[in-house]
């Protein structure tokens with residue numbers, strides 16, 4: 001698959017916070033969820049990607065070209081939804097649509113109208129007077145309707161009610177069917193990751209713990225309930241023993257081969273949910 005975004009040796013310092021060095025790439029046709037603790041640097045990474053903050057070191061290539069702050073043409077090929085939109089309070093939705101749509105040659109008015117209708121967004125009300133959730137819906141309608149090739153969403157569902165979240169997930173899945181697209185979504189919502197992500201990027205304290213294929217991860221992490229007590233020696237792949245008979249592995253293949261060759265039988269095994277796996281990674285047990 002074609003690499004649309006390449007990040008090499010990227011570093012960014014914000015006061016005493018250090019992001020990176022980060023090496024990461026994103027391919028066309030994929031959806032990647034960026035996850036991590038609060039303050040891990042997810043938003044900072046996305047801001048540097050959009051050149052809203054300049055890196056201290058390293059380079060970013062978009063569509064194979066180094067991004068350059070002078071020539072801003074590349075910005076029309078990316079639709080970015082920040083966590084907070086500043087300077088919009090005195091404009092209403094219609095005015096914001098006019099401002100944004102002029103900028104994007106690919107503006108999709110029917111899609112904008114569909115989202116406004118779906119979310120019942122009052123376009124004549126000033127942005128500053130809308131609830132946080134409705135502001136977020138309007139931001140999303142303004143971002144998705146740009147129909148850019150790359151869509152970057154920084155916590156898009158944080159303030160949304162449950163049905164609205166579900167609707168958005170469906171919209172993004174449909175949106176991917178429009179052709180070659182790339183979506184990066186920073187999120188703390190397990191549902192976003194479960195339903196959307198092909199890949200999961202895990203960040204902790206400014207560092208990249210890795211980029212993983214979601215299906216591969218959920219196939220590798222398993223919990224086992226054993227028939228008998230386990231020996232005390234280390235077991236390949238095991239990251240936690242909950243008691244003498246329950247263990248958790250991050251590499252089912254290695255663990256199962258050890259158990260089989262030692263005639264240790266398990267009564268039941270279950271794959272971990274993606275949020276359990278991420279928790280193991282972030283609390284350090286999986287490393």
Ligand SMILES: Nc1ncnc2c1ncn2[C@@H]1O[C@H](COP(=O)(O)OP(=O)(O)OP(=O)(O)O)[C@@H](O)[C@H]1O
Nearest residue numbers: 014015017036037038039040041042043044045188
């Ligand atoms: N404008 C800023 N001024 C000062 N420090 C900042 C600023 N933006 C981010 N930081 C610091 O950079 C670090 C990373 O923050 P960032 O917002 O990127 O994390 P995050 O992973 O997106 O967190 P969250 O999940 O809470 O949104 C934090 O220590 C934060 O305090």
